[in-house]
Amino acid sequence: MSAESDLIARLCCPGRGVPTETLTAVITLAVEIAREGREGRRVGTLFAIGDCDAVRQVSRPLILDPLSEHPAGLRHISSNDVRETIKELAQLDGGFVVEEDGTVCHGARYFDTRSAGVSLPLGLGSRHMAAASVTRDTKAVAVVVSESAVVRLFHNGAMVNEITPELWLLRRHGLLKDEVEDRTVVEQAGGIAVAASQGGSGERG
Numbered sequence: 001m002s003a004e005s006d007l008i009a010r011l012c013c014p015g016r017g018v019p020t021e022t023l024t025a026v027i028t029l030a031v032e033i034a035r036e037g038r039e040g041r042r043v044g045t046l047f048a049i050g051d052c053d054a055v056r057q058v059s060r061p062l063i064l065d066p067l068s069e070h071p072a073g074l075r076h077i078s079s080n081d082v083r084e085t086i087k088e089l090a091q092l093d094g095g096f097v098v099e100e101d102g103t104v105c106h107g108a109r110y111f112d113t114r115s116a117g118v119s120l121p122l123g124l125g126s127r128h129m130a131a132a133s134v135t136r137d138t139k140a141v142a143v144v145v146s147e148s149a150v151v152r153l154f155h156n157g158a159m160v161n162e163i164t165p166e167l168w169l170l171r172r173h174g175l176l177k178d179e180v181e182d183r184t185v186v187e188q189a190g191g192i193a194v195a196a197s198q199g200g201s202g203e204r205g
């Protein structure tokens with residue numbers, strides 16, 4: 001099992017309720033947004049996945065919601081139409097809320113943010129702080145696309161992985177050799193540690 005699929009499996013533990021397929025689909029979409037941008041510009045956005053009732057309590061719409069009124073059956077993340085719609089909407093301020101089953105329920109959502117009790121590397125801005133905050137206040141897992149074209153995963157109020165889109169795609173297509181170095185964040189009891197690890201065989205806390 002690779003370092004990333006190992007981490008995804010742990011983030012998708014039964015207590016959290018986010019299935020592996022949903023988290024993998026969101027990360028893959030996030031990687032596409034990071035790589036493609038939109039109309040020649042870099043795009044960043046945020047996905048909060050799971051525990052949607054609690055996430056709604058700590059967030060609010062920034063505009064009339066572009067997604068929520070459509071039938072749930074038309075809003076699944078596996079649909080090409082939905083993925084292209086999300087890529088378009090990702091240009092707006094705010095982020096998306098995704099149900100455990102992969103139904104995208106809200107877009108352009110602002111997440112209430114408090115910095116107390118979150119763990120964030122210096123240099124990251126308010127979008128990442130919002131992701132850390134929503135995962136501290138709920139059981140959601142958050143995926144951030146940075147305008148710097150990096151994808152970061154958060155849970156329990158902390159960043160747990162930093163994904164380089166090209167490495168993710170190479171690994172998914174089986175083209176990444178094990179010795180290629182990757183930057184992996186390793187969960188430890190009560191916190192996290194950042195480690196430079198060998199792809200597919202990272203150290204474990």
Ligand SMILES: Nc1ncnc2c1ncn2[C@@H]1O[C@H](COP(=O)(O)OP(=O)(O)OP(=O)(O)O)[C@@H](O)[C@H]1O
Pocket residue numbers: 044045046092093094095109110111112113124125126127128129130145146147148
């Ligand atoms: N609390 C929030 N909830 C949802 N979206 C937010 C929130 N705070 C900021 N954002 C979004 O993040 C955008 C970028 O903000 P900022 O540059 O401070 O974040 P950042 O963490 O540095 O992200 P990036 O790496 O993409 O620049 C804002 O324009 C806004 O769309």
